[in-house]
Structure formats: structure tokens, C-alpha cells
Amino acid sequence: MPADAPRLLLLGCGAFGRVHLAALAALGLAPRVLGFDPDPAAATAARAAFPWLRLAAGLEAGLAACDAVILATPVPTHAALAATVLRAGRDLFLEKPAVERAEEARALLRLAAERGRIVQVGLYFRSHPKARALRALIAEGAFGRLHWLAGRFSGLKRARGDSGALLNDAVHFADLLPWLAGAPVARVFAQLADPLGRGREDLAVLQLRFADGALGLIEAGCVLPGRWPDAVVPGAETRKEIAVAGSAALAEVDFAAETFRLRRGRHRPAAGGAFVPEHAPAETVAAPAAGPVQVVAAELAAFLDCLAARRAPEADLRAGALLPALVLDAARRSAQEGRAVAVEEA
Numbered sequence: 420m421p422a423d424a425p426r427l428l429l430l431g432c433g434a435f436g437r438v439h440l441a442a443l444a445a446l447g448l449a450p451r452v453l454g455f456d457p458d459p460a461a462a463t464a465a466r467a468a469f470p471w472l473r474l475a476a477g478l479e480a481g482l483a484a485c486d487a488v489i490l491a492t493p494v495p496t497h498a499a500l501a502a503t504v505l506r507a508g509r510d511l512f513l514e515k516p517a518v519e520r521a522e523e524a525r526a527l528l529r530l531a532a533e534r535g536r537i538v539q540v541g542l543y544f545r546s547h548p549k550a551r552a553l554r555a556l557i558a559e560g561a562f563g564r565l566h567w568l569a570g571r572f573s574g575l576k577r578a579r580g581d582s583g584a585l586l587n588d589a590v591h592f593a594d595l596l597p598w599l600a601g602a603p604v605a606r607v608f609a610q611l612a613d614p615l616g617r618g619r620e621d622l623a624v625l626q627l628r629f630a631d632g633a634l635g636l637i638e639a640g641c642v643l644p645g646r647w648p649d650a651v652v653p654g655a656e657t658r659k660e661i662a663v664a665g666s667a668a669l670a671e672v673d674f675a676a677e678t679f680r681l682r683r684g685r686h687r688p689a690a691g692g693a694f695v696p697e698h699a700p701a702e703t704v705a706a707p708a709a710g711p712v713q714v715v716a717a718e719l720a721a722f723l724d725c726l727a728a729r730r731a732p733e734a735d736l737r738a739g740a741l742l743p744a745l746v747l748d749a750a751r752r753s754a755q756e757g758r759a760v761a762v763e764e765a
């Protein structure tokens with residue numbers, strides 16, 4: 420740990436807050452960390468798992484004693500707590516979904532600019548080695564022209580009390596797919612359903628058209644068959660997988676199974692106007708497996724680098740909060756109006 424490592428305040432010591440604590444310990448930052456959670460049971464559980472954890476007496480005391488905040492609280496608290504952190508002049512690592520609506524992202528953007536603060540959104544998959552390897556292959560042209568990017572973030576798991584499938588699940592791939600494509604989502608046609616009758620969309624299907632013409636699909640929800648044990652939620656069964664296709668290659672990445680299959684090749688013209696696939700056998704792309712603690716440690720290490728250099732993170736408020744929120748806002752509008760909707764300009 421560098422002697423001048425920033426002092427960090429973790430707000431929210433619940434399930435994912437504890438993943439952050441494990442990641443902070445792995446980075447050797449435990450002595451620089453304070454935690455705060457208004458729920459005594461959550462604070463006690465965090466102390467039991469991480470006996471080194473020092474707890475702040477309250478939000479104000481915690482803010483006074485830190486340089487930067489990690490915010491891992493329920494979704495509806497994000498916008499107000501993030502604004503409090505920025506007004507206090509602290510940098511911020513803000514867990515996904517950063518906000519519930521794009522207008523909250525715009526307000527945070529203005530505040531962060533006014534206060535000269537660095538904000539990184541916790542978009543887990545951007546730091547997964549398999550997503551990074553796929554993005555590098557796309558960027559070097561291995562896929563040719565992309566025509567398809569699809570993601571399934573679904574399974575059989577608890578419906579979170581604070582959000583439905585859009586903010587909890589779809590947000591991951593509403594960010595990841597355009598990040599991979601290097602092109603924003605231009606239009607969305609979405610269908611949402613409330614299969615549990617609890618007033619939230621626990622099932623979401625989003626058809627996308629990217630600005631460069633590629634098509635996309637996101638399936639999200641907690642009421643579908645899962646395939647693998649979830650690495651974050653004990654007892655849940657999950658699918659976290661993406662498929663990408665272009666004129667020169669096809670790929671499937673399964674984050675839960677930690678597999679990455681690539682097929683290079685093209686369709687070639689054949690007799691009678693047909694085009695036939697001429698693809699090599701599947702190859703396995705070598706990209707390491709990574710569990711939640713490793714991925715979050717990579718996210719936090721990148722955040723700390725940005726703080727040290729006073730540089731904007733890749734997943735800053737514009738890229739990590741506003742752009743995905745605009746896609747999800749368009750999805751809600753599309754589902755309500757029963758038509759495809761253009762994603763608003765950032």
C-alpha cells in the first residue's frame with residue numbers, strides 16, 4: 420500500500436459492500452478503510468467477516484475522515500448520497516446502477532464538474548478479463564464489421580427490494596454492449612413484464628439498434644431458468660453470457676462458466692445466390708477466470724490510479740451513469756408506448 424493511499428469510506432456494508440471489503444483487503448488497503456451502515460446488523464456482520472474494519476459514527480463523521488467514498492447502498496439512495504459526497508468535496512466510486520433516471524446522472528455530472536471531483540461507476544464486467552479480451556479483439560478488427568451483440572443477464576434468484584430487472588440486471592449489458600461495440604445504442608424496442616405482480620419489471624427484453632447499424636438484444640430477469648451457481652448471490656442460479664457476431668468472427672463469452680469460444684470465418688458466395696459459412700473450428704480464447712473479489716479489486720485499483728493522476732476514469736459519470744440510464748429510460752418509454760424509441764443524445 421502506498422503511504423499516500425487515499426482514506427476510503429465504504430457506505431453500505433451489505434452483500435456487495437462486503438465484496439468491496441474483501442477487495443480492499445486484497446489490495447492491502449484495509450488500514451485506510453472506514454465503513455458506515457445505519458443498519459446495526461449489517462455493520463456487525465461486516466465486522467465479523469472483516470475484524471480490521473473500523474466503523475464511522477455516522478455519515479458526516481465518515482465524510483470528514485475520508486478522501487474518497489465507495490457507495491454500495493440500495494439503488495434509490497444513490498443519487499442523494501452521491502450528491503452529498505460530491506458536495507462534501509470527496510471523490511466517488513459509485514456502484515451500478517449509478518442512478519435510476521438519466522436526469523439524476525445529469526445533475527451529478529454538473530455537481531462533479533463544479534466541485535472538480537472524480538467519479539467512477541462500478542460496472543463490473545468492464546473489468547472482467549474475458550470482456551477486456553473480447554473488446555481488444557473487436558478493436559483490432561478480428562470481427563470485421565459487427566452485426567450482432569447480445570447479452571443474457573437472467574436466472575432464478577431473489578427479486579431485489581430496491582429495483583427490477585432494468586436497473587439491477589439489464590444495466591450491466593446496456594453498458595457493456597456499446598462499450599464492446601465502440602458505438603452507442605441509437606434505438607430501443609423493449610417489452611417489460613411484472614410476473615411477480617409486485618409493481619416492478621422483473622422480466623425485460625430489449626431489442627437494440629446501435630448507431631453503426633449493428634443489432635442487439637438484452638434479456639434480463641430473475642424469473643427464468645438459470646444455468647450456473649451465481650458467484651455473488653448465494654443459492655441463485657444464473658446466466659451471464661454474451662454473444663457477438665461480425666463479418667469475420669463470432670464469439671460467445673459465458674461469464675458464469677468462465678468460457679470464451681471464438682470462431683473466425685466469413686460467409687462466402689456460393690452457387691445459386693447462396694452464401695455459405697466458412698468458419699474455422701471454435702478456438703478457446705485465453706483470458707483468465709476472475710471471481711467477484713478479483714474483478715472488484717481491479718475496478719478499485721483503476722479508480723485509485725485515476726485519483727492519483729487526477730484523471731477521469733473510463734466509466735465516468737457520462738459513460739457509466741448517463742449513457743446506460745438513457746438506454747434504460749428509452750426502454751421504459753418504448754414499453755409504455757409499444758414502439759421503438761430513439762435514445763436521447765447525451
Ligand SMILES: NC(=O)c1ccc[n+]([C@@H]2O[C@H](COP(=O)([O-])OP(=O)(O)OC[C@H]3O[C@@H](n4cnc5c(N)ncnc54)[C@H](O)[C@@H]3O)[C@@H](O)[C@H]2O)c1
Pocket residue numbers: 430431432433434435436455456457458461490491492493494496500514515516541542543587651
Ligand atoms: N457490480 C455488481 O456486480 C453488483 C452486484 C451486487 C450489487 N451491486 C450493487 O451494490 C449496491 C448494494 O447492493 P447490495 O446487494 O450490497 O445490497 P444490500 O441491501 O445487501 O446492502 C445495502 C446496504 O446499504 C445500507 N445502507 C442503506 N442506506 C445507507 C446509507 N444511507 N448509508 C450507508 N449505508 C446504507 C443498508 O443498510 C444495507 O446494509 C447496489 O447498488 C447494487 O446494485 C453491484
